[in-house]
Structure formats: C-alpha cells, structure tokens
Amino acid sequence: MRHKSFEGMNCPIALTLDEVGEWWSLLIIRDALHGLTRFDEFQQSLGISPNSLTRRLNALCDAGLLARHRYQDRPPRDEYLLTDRGKDLQAVIESIAAWGRRHITQRDGAVRLQDTVTGLEAEPVLVDRRTGTAVTPDQFRYVATQAAPPIKLAKMPHA
Known part of the structure; x- marks a missing residue:
C-alpha cells in the first residue's frame, strides 16, 4: 500500500x-x-x-x-x-538503532557497530560538524527560513 x-x-x-x-x-x-x-x-x-x-x-x-x-x-x-x-543512510540507521537500544530493547540486539581499530563497541551520537558539539534539544534549536510554511513561521524563531 x-x-x-x-x-x-x-x-x-x-x-x-x-x-x-x-x-x-x-x-x-x-x-x-x-x-x-x-x-x-x-x-x-x-x-x-x-x-x-x-x-x-x-x-x-x-x-x-x-x-x-x-x-x-x-x-x-x-x-x-x-x-x-x-x-x-548508515548514520540514519545507527541513530534509530541507538534510540531503540536506549528506549526499547534495553541494550539487547544481535548486531553492534564496532570500531575496526580499537574493537570497542561504538556509541554513535549526532554532532555538529563545525563545533563537534553533540546535537541535543537543550543545545540546539530549530529556526524557520522564509521557505517554511506560515504555521512554522508564526511559531518558530527565524533564521
């Protein structure tokens, strides 16, 4: 469908x-x-x-x-x-997997992402490329551009 x-x-x-x-x-x-x-x-x-x-x-x-x-x-x-x-799409898949391990499966799962050099299990996070800061709702905010629909322009700060 x-x-x-x-x-x-x-x-x-x-x-x-x-x-x-x-x-x-x-x-x-x-x-x-x-x-x-x-x-x-x-x-x-x-x-x-x-x-x-x-x-x-x-x-x-x-x-x-x-x-x-x-x-x-x-x-x-x-x-x-x-x-x-x-x-x-690996970053998307890993983000979904990390969220699922944290909130759904309590770290269960059959496959893990592992660093090929250290052998350590990876703990992916989304970071800002410019600053290296982890992207969290407390640290970053969404802003509307002029291309945003009117409802978002009315509710959000502007870029």
Whole structure:
C-alpha cells in the first residue's frame, strides 16, 4: 500500500521518507549494511514475502540506494549492493538503532557497530560538524527560513 507522496513539501525529512520511509526499506538497507546482498539472504533475515521483497528491492534500486548486479546467468540471479547514496543512510540507521537500544530493547540486539581499530563497541551520537558539539534539544534549536510554511513561521524563531 503506497502512502501519500510528500513530493510537494519543502522538507528534507518528508522527501527522504518518500524514498526510504516504508519500514521494509530501512530494514533492507540495515541488512545490506550488515553485508547481506542476495534475495534469499534478505528474505531469510526479514521473513518478508517474495513479492514484497521484489517490490522493495526494485524501489531501492530505482531510488539509487541499491545497485543490482547479476552474479549468475543460469538461472538468472542478482545481488543488491549499496551505492554511495545507500551507504550514506548508515548514520540514519545507527541513530534509530541507538534510540531503540536506549528506549526499547534495553541494550539487547544481535548486531553492534564496532570500531575496526580499537574493537570497542561504538556509541554513535549526532554532532555538529563545525563545533563537534553533540546535537541535543537543550543545545540546539530549530529556526524557520522564509521557505517554511506560515504555521512554522508564526511559531518558530527565524533564521
């Protein structure tokens, strides 16, 4: 079932959700980040129906997040590899995972992000690139630009 398109919104969150907001999409991207590449691997990991998986893989390829590569001709078999655009979703996936470990699973989970040099488990945080300051509601605020809808211009400070 397709949701309403957010195409007309001038919002990076809404427009990103148009491409990856369907829950299977983010789980497929998660699994691709974990090294899964083949249809049967995704299906086994997710328990998703073949038709749904085919639709999601096609949509992720169309969006430029995965690239389809033929690895066998008889019978034809494809693998799905993350593009640079897809790899850029790692920060989003890790942010969701960190929130889930903190608020939902109480640190349970089968996979962790580990520093390849130290071997330590990573604890990702969102930081401001300019200052290195952790982004928190207490430290940062949202401001409306002139492109914001009237309701936000009325309620928020302006840039």
